[in-house]
Amino acid sequence: MIEVKNIYKSFDEKEVLTDVSALFEKGQTNLIIGQSGSGKTVLLKSIVGLHEIDQGDILYDNKSFPNMNQKQRKALRKEIGMLFQGSALFDSASVEENVRFPLDMFTDMSLSERRDRANFCLKRVNLENVNNLYPSEISGGMQKRVAIARAIALNPKYLFCDEPNSGLDPKTAIVIDELIFEITKEYDMTTIINTHDMNSVMGIGEKIIFIYQGKKFWEGTKDEIFHAQNETLENFIFASKLFKQIRQSNK
């Protein structure tokens, strides 16, 4: 479980996050949604510690992240897996080396054990016979799956995904969403996903937080979002004709 309490974050005196509080449950896919530039990536990067917050607190299973020393943070980070918007795979390393990387750095496993674990993770994300290929030689969807395999290599307790579907076709996007959902349940992880893809919201949004202009505007489930009486949220959700039609047919 991760809890953020009244966090504020500014860049060059421009306030990007204002008094944001939220609870992200264990074993659930928690979604942060909002328009581009609303502050959701800053929120996600603040939670993982890539940005230091100005005020407030971030609790990982009741342990305050901002108050941790470097050693404690380092230990916590071994329990975190993250899927970046552009996959962030190491260009100079093969698929297998990318997945093996956290194992090479943080475990005392033998090379064959590390290879077995990397192959297990790649198989789990439905990738086989790509071990020796380089990130530039595989598709965007496959890169995302390799990044998921790398993220779960050390059996993390927390999984963060920043726009996991960006740049993917709708079919591949659903595959990635389902994979994240299945892995969350399988490993009983606290998963936080940043997205503005409404298909993801409808597909895997067990808990949804809507960020607007750096503030938390709404929170609820995917079943509640259709009936939310909030104009700003409605304008965001029903921006596409498809979702407008769905709302009409529901009415």
Next chain:
Amino acid sequence: MRTFYHIGRYSIFIKKVFGRPEKHGVFFKQVVKEIDNLGIDSLGIVAIISVFMGAVITLQTAYNIEMPLIPKYTVGVAARDSILLEFSSTIVSLILAGKVGSNIASEIGTMRVTEQIDALEIMGINPAGYLVLPKVVASVFINPFLVLISMGIGITGGWLAGSVTGEVPSSEFIYGIQYAFTPFYIAYSIIKVIVFAFIISSVSAYWGYYTSGGALEVGKASTKAVVSSSIQILLFNLLLTQLLLA
């Protein structure tokens, strides 16, 4: 004010770079890879530049001291001292600042803008230490060898040019390069190169590490890396010459 900002941020960066490596085995492999990437791969350009510069120095010296009172072997002395004292250490380092410096800045800058450095940080790895320290260690280790090779090739180039054109007879040139030889000149050059190697690798990595934006910014970081490391090489050249030869 901007200069002080960069000096301060560079100092913090260097502190991060010299953090303890996560795994010594991985670090050692990285160093070997970087020796190949930054050092061995530069051997060709160093050899080409050295042979031509050695030849030109010899011929220019020969054309400028065409006087019966000055013996021909002084061309060898002048060429040797120019190559040992200045050319092989400073000019080769400036060339390496262009080749290796832009390579380091663009590699690390691309990793920054594609969030690969963030990925390392999330995993609990010190990205500055993991990415930059092997490059610094490799450069400081391999560049002195490159310069020693450059000295040999430069002098050979001078001997060839002098002999082929007939401006300096082979025996005169060989006598000249042995005449009043000061071994300290080699030590002086090696000390300079070690300092220059540190500047090239760390300053270039600094510009790459703090890149933000996209491909355009990576290009700008690469240019800044070459310009600022070249200027610092020139500044430290002056400083070290004063300290070591005065």
